[in-house]
């Protein structure tokens with residue numbers, strides 16, 4: 001006989017009329033469940049938000065090739081179909097009791113996908129557009145990656161209301177070298193000037209010192225968010241989960257600064273409770289805060 005955590009009789013008797021906040025992630029699938037849409041949905045669920053995922057690509061790490069990414073794009077029409085279905089079900093004209101107005105953008109992976117997604121975002125249906133500017137994918141062909149980076153900067157960055165670049169992405173988007181909190185701050189200010197968005201620039205384990213330092217800047221408020229580092233190695237899914245937690249909090253009505261603070265605490269707890277595997281990196285576990 002199998003046992004479950006739930007009592008099926010009392011579950012069947014439970015009914016709720018609460019209409020939860022909604023959030024969409026437009027992201028890639030990462031097959032092992034650490035990053036990508038899987039991390040986003042787990043984060044949304046953990047933070048009490050009804051999660052929706054529209055997939056842009058499927059990434060399978062290759063254990064025979066140093067765990068590099070094998071990247072397969074989803075057909076453009078299929079991406080457009082997912083966006084159409086989601087908008088019809090939850091968009092402003094859908095008649096849904098709670099309207100979907102918050103989206104997270106994760107890995108897009110190709111100029112074609114960037115054009116498809118930018119077109120869907122440009123009608124202004126989303127009040128909150130959280131961009132995790134995933135620029136490089138291990139194992140991607142460099143020429144292709146450069147085209148993708150340029151398209152992301154030109155077409156999606158201007159639509160974002162909140163951006164969460166990591167160390168590498170913040171250097172690439174700002175054109176500045178980042179070696180310490182001061183240069184991370186300068187990069188956050190520059191990316192705000194370029195995009196108009198609130199920026200949470202992540203130093204993570206990349207900056208020296210005992211603390212994992214991120215810088216928040218929205219044009220008015222500058223805040224350095226700092227927590228003691230949990231180990232010195234980056235954990236898979238930390239960036240995705242941080243941006244997803246920001247997204248979930250914005251969907252529930254938090255201010256951008258409140259969302260950044262909650263997301264930092266959520267990810268720190270998830271890193272403390274990380275999951276090990278046969279891969280050479282651990283994965284963040286979203287149930288950490290429980």
Ligand code: PXL
Pocket residue numbers: 027028029030035036037059106107134237239240
């Ligand atoms: O963590 C960045 C990321 C985002 N999205 C997908 C990924 C990865 C990294 O592996 O595979 C789909």
